[in-house]
Amino acid sequence: MVHESQDDDTLHRRGLMLILSSPSGAGKTTIARKLLAEDDEIAASVSVTTRPMRPGEVEGKDYYFVDKAEFDRMVEANEFYEWAVVFGNCYGTPKAHIRDRLKAGGDVLFDIDWQGTQQLYQKAQADVVRVFILPPSLDELRRRLTGRGTDSAEVIAARMDRAQAEISHWDGYDYVVINDEVEGCFEKVREILAAERMKRTRQTGLIDFVRGLMRG
Ligand SMILES: Nc1ncnc2c1ncn2[C@@H]1O[C@H](COP(=O)(O)OP(=O)(O)OP(=O)(O)O)[C@@H](O)[C@H]1O
Numbered sequence: 578m579v580h581e582s583q584d585d586d587t588l589h590r591r592g593l594m595l596i597l598s599s600p601s602g603a604g605k606t607t608i609a610r611k612l613l614a615e616d617d618e619i620a621a622s623v624s625v626t627t628r629p630m631r632p633g634e635v636e637g638k639d640y641y642f643v644d645k646a647e648f649d650r651m652v653e654a655n656e657f658y659e660w661a662v663v664f665g666n667c668y669g670t671p672k673a674h675i676r677d678r679l680k681a682g683g684d685v686l687f688d689i690d691w692q693g694t695q696q697l698y699q700k701a702q703a704d705v706v707r708v709f710i711l712p713p714s715l716d717e718l719r720r721r722l723t724g725r726g727t728d729s730a731e732v733i734a735a736r737m738d739r740a741q742a743e744i745s746h747w748d749g750y751d752y753v754v755i756n757d758e759v760e761g762c763f764e765k766v767r768e769i770l771a772a773e774r775m776k777r778t779r780q781t782g783l784i785d786f787v788r789g790l791m792r793g
């Protein structure tokens with residue numbers, strides 16, 4: 578449950594920032610969508626991008642789609658937690674709502690690349706949980722990008738060209754999960770989230786609760 582205030586006597590926790598990164602096509606959006614559908618304590622951070630909308634994508638749900646001039650204005654106005662150029666397009670995480678949601682005990686899910694992960698980690702280390710998703714093989718990665726049917730052959734080739742460079746950032750993450758099979762990968766990410774939620778440092782009501790126990 579996400580709490581509006583901390584005035585009642587239940588145990589509270591501070592929300593966390595769960596980051597999913599991977600080479601393009603490894604399946605992080607698939608895992609993220611399942612998590613969002615099954616867990617109402619976590620909400621997606623919706624990024625802003627200059628990339629063209631793909632078939633089936635929804636404005637405000639998958640991304641906020643803007644032109645370069647608007648993206649530059651948002652950078653100048655300091656409206657992003659982090660931003661980066663990925664595959665020639667600009668992507669950024671808008672600040673709006675995220676801080677309030679964390680304070681209220683809600684978690685936020687980020688589907689961002691390694692550059693954004695580094696920036697968020699520098700700004701909010703204690704709140705960040707970093708998960709890197711690997712494909713079982715490069716052949717399978719190519720099959721997934723092609724099978725998705727959303728990108729041109731040139732875009733797929735460019736993403737495959739970048740795959741090994743993306744994978745080289747695997748050691749900048751707290752957890753690494755191989756997505757050979759969706760359900761198994763999803764379960765592992767869910768277990769990571771469950772354990773991270775229970776961390777002592779995130780359970781903000783614990784000190785008073787324990788003091789109460791000690792007093793008898
Ligand atoms: N374990 C899996 N086995 C087979 N296919 C999968 C698996 N996981 C994801 N896919 C499929 O692979 C394709 C790419 O997945 P997805 O879009 O989730 O990747 P992504 O990492 O979010 O890529 P991008 O960074 O380009 O957004 C989709 O068609 C998805 O259905």
Ligand SMILES: Nc1nc2c(ncn2[C@@H]2O[C@H](COP(=O)(O)O)[C@@H](O)[C@H]2O)c(=O)[nH]1
Nearest residue numbers: 624660661663668669670688689690692693
């Ligand atoms: N640093 C950031 N990276 C982001 C953000 N939103 C998405 N991404 C990453 O971009 C690539 C390509 O995404 P696609 O939707 O065009 O396939 C992928 O690695 C995303 O994780 C962001 O706000 N900041």
